[in-house]
Amino acid sequence: MKKLSVNHLLGIKYLKEEDIHLIFKTADHFKEVINRPIKKVPSLRDITIANLFFENSTRTKLSFELAEKRLSADVINFSTSHSSLNKGETLIDTVKNILAMKVDIVVMRHPNPGAALFLSKNVDACIINAGDGTHEHPSQALLDVFSIKEKLGDIKGKKIAIVGDILHSRVALSNIFALKMLGAEVRLCGPKSLIPKHIHSLGVSFSTNFIETLKWCDAVNMLRIQNERMDSNYFPSNREYSQLYGLNQKKLKLIKKEIFILHPGPINRGVEITSDVADSENAIILDQVENGVAVRMALIYLLVAKLNIPQV
Amino acid sequence: MSPKILLSSKKIDIILNRLACQLIEKYSDFSQVILVGLQPRGIFLLDRILLILEKKFSLGKVISGKLDITFFRDDFRRFNKTLSASSSQMEFTIEGKSVVIIDDVLFTGRSIRAALTALDNYGRPKDIQLLVLIDRRFSRDLPIQPDFIGAQVDALEGDKVRVHWNDNKQDNIVFIEKN
Numbered sequence: 001m002k003k004l005s006v007n008h009l010l011g012i013k014y015l016k017e018e019d020i021h022l023i024f025k026t027a028d029h030f031k032e033v034i035n036r037p038i039k040k041v042p043s044l045r046d047i048t049i050a051n052l053f054f055e056n057s058t059r060t061k062l063s064f065e066l067a068e069k070r071l072s073a074d075v076i077n078f079s080t081s082h083s084s085l086n087k088g089e090t091l092i093d094t095v096k097n098i099l100a101m102k103v104d105i106v107v108m109r110h111p112n113p114g115a116a117l118f119l120s121k122n123v124d125a126c127i128i129n130a131g132d133g134t135h136e137h138p139s140q141a142l143l144d145v146f147s148i149k150e151k152l153g154d155i156k157g158k159k160i161a162i163v164g165d166i167l168h169s170r171v172a173l174s175n176i177f178a179l180k181m182l183g184a185e186v187r188l189c190g191p192k193s194l195i196p197k198h199i200h201s202l203g204v205s206f207s208t209n210f211i212e213t214l215k216w217c218d219a220v221n222m223l224r225i226q227n228e229r230m231d232s233n234y235f236p237s238n239r240e241y242s243q244l245y246g247l248n249q250k251k252l253k254l255i256k257k258e259i260f261i262l263h264p265g266p267i268n269r270g271v272e273i274t275s276d277v278a279d280s281e282n283a284i285i286l287d288q289v290e291n292g293v294a295v296r297m298a299l300i301y302l303l304v305a306k307l308n309i310p311q312v
Numbered sequence: 313m314s315p316k317i318l319l320s321s322k323k324i325d326i327i328l329n330r331l332a333c334q335l336i337e338k339y340s341d342f343s344q345v346i347l348v349g350l351q352p353r354g355i356f357l358l359d360r361i362l363l364i365l366e367k368k369f370s371l372g373k374v375i376s377g378k379l380d381i382t383f384f385r386d387d388f389r390r391f392n393k394t395l396s397a398s399s400s401q402m403e404f405t406i407e408g409k410s411v412v413i414i415d416d417v418l419f420t421g422r423s424i425r426a427a428l429t430a431l432d433n434y435g436r437p438k439d440i441q442l443l444v445l446i447d448r449r450f451s452r453d454l455p456i457q458p459d460f461i462g463a464q465v466d467a468l469e470g471d472k473v474r475v476h477w478n479d480n481k482q483d484n485i486v487f488i489e490k491n
Contacts, residue, residue, distance in 0.1 A: 002396065029397040033383065037405070038433040041383035071383075301383075309389055 004302045008120045008127040011136035012177035020181060024146055026298035027291070034070060034293055044073040047304055049105040050098050053079045053130070054091075057109055059265050059289065060130050060140070064107050067296035076103070091115065092122050099125050104307060105300065108132075126303050134168050134229065140264055141174030143295040145182065147288045148219050151260050156183035161213045163189045163245060164223035164272050167196050168230065171264045172223060176202050189213040190245055193234040210245050211254060219260040222247055222272045238271050248274040252282075260284050318473070319463060319486035324445075327462040328357075331443060332364040334460050335412065342374050344438070345410045350427055351380040351398035354415035356477040357445055361414065375409075377402040384426040407435035412460075416475045418444040421456035446473055446486060 004023075005016050012020075033041055049068045053061055061077075068075045078098070095106060107128045108116055113135035120127040131137040145155060152158050160179050166172045166188050179186050186204040188195060195206060207213050214220060225241065235241045247261065261273070261283040269275050277283060319327070339345045342365075349358025355378050365371045382397040413427050424442060431440065445462035451469065465488070467473055472489040 003393075026397065029380070029382075029399065032400055036433055042429065043383045043388050046389075305389065305395075307389065309391070 004306060007303070007306050008116070008129075009138055009299060009303060010116045010120060010127065010129050012138045012141050012174045012181070013136070015138075015181070017181050020142065020145070020178060023142060023295065023298050023302060024149065026302060027146055027294045030070075030297040030301070031291065031294040034290075034297070040070050040072060042072045043301060044068070044071040044304055047071075047105065047307075048074040048076070048101075048103045049107060049300070050103045051075065051077045051130075052095070052098070052106060052108045052110075053077075054108070054110045054115075055080075055131070057130070059292070060109065060137075063289070063292040064128075064130060064139075064296055067293050067300060070293065071297055071300060073105075073300070076101075091119065095119060095123050095125075099123060105303065126307060128299065128303065131170055133170065134173075135170050136174045136177075137170040137264075138174050138178075139292070139296055139299060140171050141178040142299070143288055143292040144171070144175055144221060144262055144264065145178045146295050147262065147284050147291050148260065150287070150291070151284060152218055155179065157185070158219070159185045159187070159217045161187045161189055161217035161220045162223065163210065163213065163220055163247075165194045165225050165234075166190055166199070166223070167194045167234070168226040169223050171221075175221060176204055180204070187213055187216060191235050191241070211251060214247075214251060214255045214259065215257070217259055219262060220247070221262040221264070224264065224266065225268055225271055238268075242271050246270070246272055246274065247277050249276050249280075252277065258282060262288060265289070315474075315487040315489045317485055317487045318446075318465060321478075321483045321485060324462075324484045324486065327445065328360050328364060329368075331445075331460055331462060332361055332369065335361070335365065335443070336369060336371075338441075339410060342371055344408075345375065345412065346404065346406055346437075347374060347376040347412050347414055348379050348402070348427075348431070349376065350413065350415045350423060351378055351382075351400070353417070353475065354413075356475075357416050357443075358414045361443075375404060377404065379427060379430055381423060381426040381430050384430045386422060386426065402434055405435040406431060406437040409437050411437045411440045412443050413440060414443045416444065417446045417448065417473050418442070418456075418458055419448045419451055419473075421452045421454040424456050425454055445475060448473055 002022050004019050006014055051064055065075055105126045107130050109130040110132050113133035115132045116127050116129035149155050162172050176186055180203055188204055188206045189210055263285045267278055349355035365374050378401045380398045380400040382395050388395055441459040443460035444458045447458050447461045447464045449464050449466055465473055476485050478484050
């Protein structure tokens with residue numbers, strides 16, 4: 001039977017195209033499971049998973065925790081505000097101590113890019129990257145692409161726009177890798193100050209014209225303005241950003257075609273997207289959240305299948 | 313070594329008819345009966361039994377579903393292969409109904425154990441019976457026995473007993489592969 005080519009999920013760039021197809025196929029089955037009256041299966045009853053969140057998270061943390069519980073794994077949670085990191089413990093020491101409690105999988109979010117890769121090289125456990133700084137957020141990209149695929153059918157040849165704060169967005173980078181791997185055309189759009197240099201090298205196009213980008217695309221992923229990561233002013237004001245790059249009903253009417261709208265959350269209502277658009281039929285923001293659980297169940301299931309077989 | 317044929321297509325047809333008759337004999341009211349085929353191989357047997365019940369004996373629509381037991385199996389991570397799932401189609405609850413689990417070959421009984429756990433998720437049935445085409449005798453790991461049996465086979469532990477279902481619903485055979 002087919003297996004993932006990797007032992008950890010550190011980023012989309014480490015995956016192969018077949019891995020993504022395998023994850024999606026497995027996620028289809030888990031989506032059916034989580035829509036049953038009893039949403040739980042006993043597959044992972046002998047597995048313990050630690051969720052380490054060194055950075056704030058609502059959706060991702062809940063989604064991972066729910067996915068783990070639906071697979072019957074034992075779950076322990078950890079967040080920085082209550083931890084010994086405040087006492088000066090290093091990351092490796094923290095994780096090694098947690099692993100000494102016989103944990104099989106570590107799901108980690110960390111503010112530093114490369115933290116997951118670093119950990120995978122230094123400790124003996126399966127690592128799932130739940131976001132490392134401005135680098136990658138692979139599970140989010142997988143659920144975004146899974147949701148687009150559900151609506152548009154095959155991804156190959158489809159036109160997907162990613163709009164907004166590309167510079168600070170790990171979601172954008174992971175999405176670009178995943179979409180390109182599956183053969184989509186990707187266009188980035190936003191103020192030049194929020195687009196990284198040399199982004200062309202990833203094989204994506206770039207435009208500052210939002211309306212034209214909307215006309216071009218089949219689906220648009222509206223990124224959040226990450227005020228917490230901005231060390232200087234990248235645009236004059238939220239109001240000006242909203243006028244140029246915020247999605248509202250007026251702009252949607254202007255393009256005279258139906259497009260699907262994604263948002264990784266949390267939404268800054270009225271900045272990158274208005275309430276009426278976020279709550280409209282073509283917004284698949286809540287589908288993303290539902291699919292998030294199914295995709296993460298698939299990810300964990302497939303990674304657990306790669307763990308050493310227990311010697312009983 | 314070439315596979316040895318245990319049951320010919322003609323014999324299988326006779327057996328399928330008998331199994332359908334046994335179901336009719338057991339259950340007078342099919343509105344209270346649900347036939348559940350186990351993915352991936354049991355659904356072929358389910359389809360054929362349904363065809364006989366609905367067409368030949370004109371029973372009308374018999375309630376049936378397809379159940380995937382992958383995530384309920386007890387051998388996940390015990391062998392060096394990933395278990396891959398099929399889809400479940402169970403658009404009903406089994407509360408208060410008589411359920412017949414249908415699979416092609418009964419060997420260790422572990423799949424049926426998984427199916428019983430999986431069926432828990434769909435309600436509390438009145439009773440559950442087991443229908444199999446092939447019962448591999450003396451090879452059970454668990455105390456599970458079939459209620460409706462197509463044929464009994466004695467095979468060595470390493471042997472594989474397989475049912476080949478043909479798409480045209482004829483020319484089906486049961487054969488044994490020596491290890």
